[in-house]
Amino acid sequence: MKKIIVPVDFSEHSEYALKTAAKLAKKYDAEVLALHMLEMSELVLTASEGLQYEKASFFIKLSEKKFETFLNKPYLKDIKITPIIKHFKVFSEVDEVAKKHDANLIIMGSHGTSGIKELLIGSNTERVVRSSEIPVLVVKNKNIDVNFETVVFACDFLEESIKPYINAVKMFDSLNAKIHFVYVNLPNERFQSSLEIERKVVNFFTKAEGNLDKMSDVHYVSDYTVEEGILNFSNKMGADLIAMPTHGKKGLAHFFHGSVGEDVANHATLPVMTFKI
Known part of the structure; x- marks a missing residue:
């Protein structure tokens, strides 16, 4: 196991996944690819070319700053972390990043869902599970024994x-x-x-x-x-x-x-x- 992808949306559940990845990375001397999917709003995408560029640059810089803070955690010390920001609209495209970087595993946090909400809306984790060609590890809490x-x-x-x-x-x-x-x-x-x-x-x-x-x-x-x-x-x-x-x-x-x-x-x-x- 050499490369682990962790999609990050800054939620506590994506941090559970990041902590799990950190444990596996330390155990197997692996690299963690922290992936943030930057979703551009329709307002940005339909703006004029100049305005679109300015707004996109603003959101990218904002995400980079937030990402840097999110990854500044003691448990990530001495682990090779590669932050990646992609302008995708859906999490199903995580698999493209996995293929490009020849990753071995995707780790995602999930709180789980049930009932009609699950059927109609689904979750980012479900989308990745459906689309990924490499194994996906789904974790529910921060204290996973790897x-x-x-x-x-x-x-x-x-x-x-x-x-x-x-x-x-x-x-x-x-x-x-x-x-x-x-x-x-x-x-x-x-x-x-x-x-x-x-x-x-x-x-x-x-x-x-x-x-x-x-x-x-x-x-x-x-x-x-x-x-x-x-x-x-x-x-x-x-x-x-x-x-x-x-x-x-x-x-x-x-x-x-x-x-x-x-x-x-x-x-x-x-x-x-x-x-x-």
């Missing part, structure tokens, strides 16, 4: 999950973490027998690893929703982190079907790391 010794990786063991699985194993091997895999079996029409699930898991590891060495680390649980199954199992295992693939669904597909990865990231008290399918 010694991720026990990780629960939730998986449906479909072939489309092989890529995020491989990326997750690579990430957690580098962190010396123990991974427990969990499959959540649901009632009604989505119920599968133990034999059906095991066949799916065997096929998955055969294609992903070429062996069945990790079969002993797979757990089957039953619950009413995938989200509840993941959260309940993680609490039972005393997990330090929940990891999972996410489809990154958008628009109507996201509205009607949702994304378990986003739901868990929203509602878990544990930190959650997502890997895009």
